[in-house]
Amino acid sequence: MKISVIKIGGNVIDHPEKLEKFLTEFAKLEGAKILVHGGGKIASGLSKQMGITPKMVDGRRITDAQTLDIVTMTYAGLLNKKLVAKLQSLGCNALGLSGADAGVIHADKRPVKTVDYGFVGDPRDDGVNTSFLATAIKTGVVPVMCAITHDGEGQLLNTNADTIASTVAKAMSSVSDVDLVYCFEKKGVLSDPSDDDSVIELVNPENYTAYKDKKVITDGMIPKLDNAFEALEKGVSRVVIRSSNDLLEPSGTEILA
Numbered sequence: 001m002k003i004s005v006i007k008i009g010g011n012v013i014d015h016p017e018k019l020e021k022f023l024t025e026f027a028k029l030e031g032a033k034i035l036v037h038g039g040g041k042i043a044s045g046l047s048k049q050m051g052i053t054p055k056m057v058d059g060r061r062i063t064d065a066q067t068l069d070i071v072t073m074t075y076a077g078l079l080n081k082k083l084v085a086k087l088q089s090l091g092c093n094a095l096g097l098s099g100a101d102a103g104v105i106h107a108d109k110r111p112v113k114t115v116d117y118g119f120v121g122d123p124r125d126d127g128v129n130t131s132f133l134a135t136a137i138k139t140g141v142v143p144v145m146c147a148i149t150h151d152g153e154g155q156l157l158n159t160n161a162d163t164i165a166s167t168v169a170k171a172m173s174s175v176s177d178v179d180l181v182y183c184f185e186k187k188g189v190l191s192d193p194s195d196d197d198s199v200i201e202l203v204n205p206e207n208y209t210a211y212k213d214k215k216v217i218t219d220g221m222i223p224k225l226d227n228a229f230e231a232l233e234k235g236v237s238r239v240v241i242r243s244s245n246d247l248l249e250p251s252g253t254e255i256l257a
């Protein structure tokens, strides 16, 4: 069995036409599959509406108790259930899960070093309930996982969705062949961020370092690629970064360890 782990972020979820196209293609994707979603942009918008200014450090949200409530409502509630309902309407038997449901992702609260991230969780390497996910997939269910995890002692935690995707992909590679596809609003990793057609076909550790040094690869693309390399090192067969509009096309940037 091969499992495709597909991730979409908030920029796509917040764009109705892009989301519709992506979910229609995801529903058509053959074989075993898992959807992981973020929604950072939507949580930031709701946070501002509630009078709380979002704070991000190195691509991670500083998550105080009030922010944890907002992200839980947004990711595990509103967005997860909207995605599940839409997939159900497309004939895909989606099952929405936070990391607490069926103990599917156990994380540790990030220790305070120079930055106190608050209720942010780093998933444990052995923290994924792979047997539950494998059984669910065998019954034809499609897990739809959000960016909320738990510590096993009743505490919910906020975890970057790219990290959830690589954690689940790594863990499932112990029971199956796994492909990981990060879908976003651009056509791939670009050599000129202002030219959407300048897709780099292959990123390896050597050109990654050079592009980072030249400030061609910046911001959210750095943790995404770090997660991609880590996934390949820990058993994932293939990692691709492509447009959410081209899920079913051979396209985008392939990552090589």
Ligand SMILES: Nc1ncnc2c1ncn2[C@@H]1O[C@H](COP(=O)(O)OP(=O)(O)O)[C@@H](O)[C@H]1O
Residues within 6 Å of the ligand: 008, 009, 010, 011, 012, 038, 040, 162, 183, 184, 185, 186, 188, 189, 190, 191, 192, 193, 216, 217, 218, 219, 220, 221, 224
């Ligand atoms: N070289 C690059 N090619 C493409 N995107 C890049 C590049 N460098 C930085 N980025 C930024 O990385 C972002 C994707 O990361 P992120 O914001 O975390 O997306 P998502 O929320 O979809 O996971 C893009 O929206 C883009 O602004």
Ligand SMILES: CC(=O)N[C@@H](CCC(=O)OP(=O)(O)O)C(=O)O
Residues within 6 Å of the ligand: 008, 009, 010, 011, 037, 038, 039, 040, 041, 043, 059, 060, 061, 071, 120, 121, 147, 158, 159, 160, 161, 162
């Ligand atoms: C700890 C942390 O930063 N969590 C992320 C989880 C959502 C996410 O990753 O959403 P995108 O994929 O849309 O960026 C956040 O709250 O923004």
